[in-house]
Amino acid sequence: MNKIIPFALVLGVALTAQAAPAPAPKKGYITDKLEVQMRAGQTLQHKVLKMIPSGTPVTIMGDNYDTGYSLVKLENGEDGWVLTRYLTTEPLVRSQLDEARRKLMAAQDDNRRLKEELVAIQSGKEGLDHISRQHRAEIERLNTELIAIRQASANAVQIQDERDRLQQYVIELERDVETLRREKTALESDYRQGWFMTGAGVLFAGMLLGVILPKLSWRKKASWDSF
Numbered sequence: 001m002n003k004i005i006p007f008a009l010v011l012g013v014a015l016t017a018q019a020a021p022a023p024a025p026k027k028g029y030i031t032d033k034l035e036v037q038m039r040a041g042q043t044l045q046h047k048v049l050k051m052i053p054s055g056t057p058v059t060i061m062g063d064n065y066d067t068g069y070s071l072v073k074l075e076n077g078e079d080g081w082v083l084t085r086y087l088t089t090e091p092l093v094r095s096q097l098d099e100a101r102r103k104l105m106a107a108q109d110d111n112r113r114l115k116e117e118l119v120a121i122q123s124g125k126e127g128l129d130h131i132s133r134q135h136r137a138e139i140e141r142l143n144t145e146l147i148a149i150r151q152a153s154a155n156a157v158q159i160q161d162e163r164d165r166l167q168q169y170v171i172e173l174e175r176d177v178e179t180l181r182r183e184k185t186a187l188e189s190d191y192r193q194g195w196f197m198t199g200a201g202v203l204f205a206g207m208l209l210g211v212i213l214p215k216l217s218w219r220k221k222a223s224w225d226s227f
């Protein structure tokens with residue numbers, strides 16, 4: 001009877017362990033180690049399936065605390081085992097900074113392009129000088145904000161917010177540039193139309209003189225003949 005009770009307890013624990021639900025997958029990242037080996041099993045003797053670079057996002061399917069390995073799945077569907085100590089659930093600061101630098105460079109390219117467009121518009125029509133000065137001031141303000149973003153690049157969340165705000169400014173500037181282009185086109189059209197009307201007036205005056213002058217000459221000749 002005493003032997004049956006421990007056996008029943010062991011059996012109950014085993015059934016409970018089998019009935020426990022598997023842990024839900026969670027998002028993870030490879031740590032700042034340069035490359036991590038993904039293996040086919042949970043020992044160093046298992047085949048290396050892939051070398052995973054630092055910062056690679058993975059889905060952690062489960063952890064084995066006895067072996068120190070975790071089952072992970074890559075974004076392309078590949079899966080395998082990596083050492084749990086090389087996993088983290090937080091994005092690496094270096095990856096965040098790299099992303100922030102890429103966004104910053106894109107904003108600088110947009111800024112440079114807007115400068116070139118504004119210079120072209122300013123050289124085309126002197127009447128748009130006032131608007132161009134306003135845009136140059138806006139660009140200088142954007143440059144100041146970009147410098148501030150560089151200084152605060154350690155804070156990835158703040159960089160994202162600043163980048164979104166700058167992107168909105170860029171969109172507004174692009175709209176202003178498009179408006180300036182339309183105004184420039186309208187001014188050029190008015191200018192060409194004015195020259196056309198002037199030329200037509202000169203042509204008409206020439207034709208009118210061509211008709212009147214012979215008549216005046218004829219009248220003068222007739223008056224002299226009458227004497």
